[in-house]
Amino acid sequence: MKILIAYASLTGASEDVAKYIAKKFENPKIVNLSTVKNIPDFNKYDKIILGSGIYFGKIHKDLKKVIEQNKELLLNKKFAFFFSCGSTDPKKHKEVIEKNYSSELKRKAMAISCVGGILNYKKCKFPAKIMPYLNLKMLKMKKQNPPELDYKKMDEFCEKINNITLNKPSKNTKNQNGSKTKTKKVKQTEQNKAKQTEQNKAKQTEQNENKIEQNKQSKTKQSGK
Numbered sequence: 067m068k069i070l071i072a073y074a075s076l077t078g079a080s081e082d083v084a085k086y087i088a089k090k091f092e093n094p095k096i097v098n099l100s101t102v103k104n105i106p107d108f109n110k111y112d113k114i115i116l117g118s119g120i121y122f123g124k125i126h127k128d129l130k131k132v133i134e135q136n137k138e139l140l141l142n143k144k145f146a147f148f149f150s151c152g153s154t155d156p157k158k159h160k161e162v163i164e165k166n167y168s169s170e171l172k173r174k175a176m177a178i179s180c181v182g183g184i185l186n187y188k189k190c191k192f193p194a195k196i197m198p199y200l201n202l203k204m205l206k207m208k209k210q211n212p213p214e215l216d217y218k219k220m221d222e223f224c225e226k227i228n229n230i231t232l233n234k235p236s237k238n239t240k241n242q243n244g245s246k247t248k249t250k251k252v253k254q255t256e257q258n259k260a261k262q263t264e265q266n267k268a269k270q271t272e273q274n275e276n277k278i279e280q281n282k283q284s285k286t287k288q289s290g291k
């Protein structure tokens with residue numbers, strides 16, 4: 067199975083996330099969307115994982131561009147999004163998801179997860195005029211509840227991606243009509259149960275017949291006396 071992990075990161079947090087996630091899959095291709103020369107062909111991958119930091123409520127522009135350019139391709143693939151941000155408020159995370167991904171992408175994604183964040187903006191140069199605003203924003207977020215990368219959430223994110231098997235419906239998953247699809251294993255268990263019931267019935271009938279036969283014999287013996 068071929069996995070692509072593509073990320074964009076201003077201050078390194080999403081890069082760390084991408085590297086951690088990469089360890090959970092076999093030989094994934096990992097690319098930094100802001101530095102890679104050619105964006106990999108999504109068609110060549112079975113599962114595509116995309117992520118970035120959140121800046122003024124939005125995902126990184128390089129990630130946004132790649133999503134827009136490959137939307138149709140993505141919708142025919144297995145894909146998932148992660149983002150790292152400074153806010154620890156789940157309401158804000160929901161807002162980020164609402165704002166940044168179309169309803170089609172949200173519906174079809176294997177997972178969309180916030181995986182914590184780091185306030186590490188000194189790693190990156192920003193235009194001088196936004197620095198005071200940024201300082202204030204960071205200070206506010208740090209005071210409220212300083213964020214950190216959440217490895218448990220990353221593990222859960224990877225589990226969701228790993229549990230979705232390509233071209234096979236998962237156990238009792240709903241099909242396109244909304245009815246439940248039974249897996250081979252579930253069908254087998256049901257067949258075994260039916261077989262067991264049949265065997266029990268046959269055994270019961272045999273026991274009943276034996277009893278009747280015994281009664282008959284004892285009656286003949288008594289009448290012979």
Ligand SMILES: Cc1cc2nc3c(=O)[nH]c(=O)nc-3n(C[C@H](O)[C@H](O)[C@H](O)COP(=O)(O)O)c2cc1C
Binds near residue numbers: 079123124158183
């Ligand atoms: C310019 C800038 C704007 C940011 N705006 C937000 C924001 O609107 N909401 C938020 O939760 N975090 C915000 N953050 C915090 C980042 O999302 C957080 O530090 C994230 O982990 C950065 O990811 P990265 O290191 O991959 O770039 C901002 C950070 C920077 C540098």
